Amino acid sequence: MSIRVAVVDDQALVRGGFVMMLGTHDDIEVVAEAGTGIEAIEVARTHRPDVVLMDIRMPDMDGLEATSRIMADADWGVRVLILTTFDPDEYVYRALRAGASGFVLKDIPPEQLATAVRTVADGGALLAPSITRRLIGQFSRRLTIDTAIAERLERLTDREREVVTAVARGASNSEIASDLFIGAATVKTHISSVLTKLGLRDRAQIVVFAYESGLVEAGDRDIGH
């Protein structure tokens, strides 16, 4: 059973090229085409393709918005493969958020296009090498930071780490004291110990350290009050 594909691109010439490329593979069948985002949503609903090849830059509605719309009210297993010329970070993030299964650049060799379609049709997720490299960079950077600074964290006692996390929440000494059921003076002692051990100066630098070391992470904390 062949993979049913819808091709979305505002430039008819480019769209035709994609259709022709995919046509050479007999396990792939182009069942619909669309030239705008609105059309893409319509086409997806009526033809229910397995994979939607989606351009980003289009009139009336861009491909990312169309993607999220399609994914939102899809009651069948559709997968969207974003196909674009540029790859700025924001596009990638928005695409992933919208529910796209892949993000590849238009400069890929023709035979890879079919491979990409098969990959996402199989349930896989595909990203362009350059993008994946950035993702890897993000995470590896995080890890190197962890290993580099986190060893300083090991010099701290359990109690001191508790205090550090509390400080990194923005808590005052008295709040920490009541949270940990100890005296306010004791909290100060712990903090002083942390400061000397880590070579820091004040609690603000403790917060910085907590984030940089990965002890706390942006996102698992609500601020304000």
Next chain:
Amino acid sequence: MSIRVAVVDDQALVRGGFVMMLGTHDDIEVVAEAGTGIEAIEVARTHRPDVVLMDIRMPDMDGLEATSRIMADADWGVRVLILTTFDPDEYVYRALRAGASGFVLKDIPPEQLATAVRTVADGGALLAPSITRRLIGQFSRRLTIDTAIAERLERLTDREREVVTAVARGASNSEIASDLFIGAATVKTHISSVLTKLGLRDRAQIVVFAYESGLVEAGDRDIGH
């Protein structure tokens, strides 16, 4: 020209299964096999395959360590595809750091294995759907945080944002003053304004806010002194 693959797995039965699967595709050629991490390095050096299918759990040296070794002294275009039963986060991160081009689970259908090999051979990067979903979750979470809190940042003036970033570096008032070429009293004024606008209490909470809002990010800052 076919894709030259090396299969690394300590269980001969599993390894044989993979070899057989790949053998049915005439564009893929298994040129070597290995049963341990050490062997994998040897085999990679002597046979110089295009793709290494790498298991993680192995005696003497796990696949991730072997991967980084192979990538380290590879003077040809080798790509490593991690193939494992489990997918804990640490494995994924370590694998990406080690330089792997893909990370898929062993429970994928046989035909997808060939697709995966072709994808990484083409220079693409492939992640198992579950892993990609987590990656997407990470980034989408970041974005929602940004949009949610960052609007509070807009209430601040440019100068106030400068002060906030300085505070988020762990700088004291006098340090900020000399950095910005203004008086220490002015710094205090800005900080007071920031505190009231954001509904915060002290500079430590400013640091928290700076990280949570994405104004500063863990990694682009060295701490200590």
Next chain:
DNA sequence: TCCGCCCTCCGCCGTGCGACGGGTAGCGCC
């Protein structure tokens, strides 16, 4: 022109913070 916003600077004052010294309990070792 007047009004509002931003940036800059100054004083005063209360307080939370951090440095310093000291105390207690547990634990391993000779």
Next chain:
DNA sequence: GGCGCTACCCGTCGCACGGCGGAGGGCGGA
């Protein structure tokens, strides 16, 4: 038992921090 080490818990004291009020200048818009 005596000694050393560590973790944990209190006090006191000086100081930077933050709240509050005020003031001047630049800049743009009603």
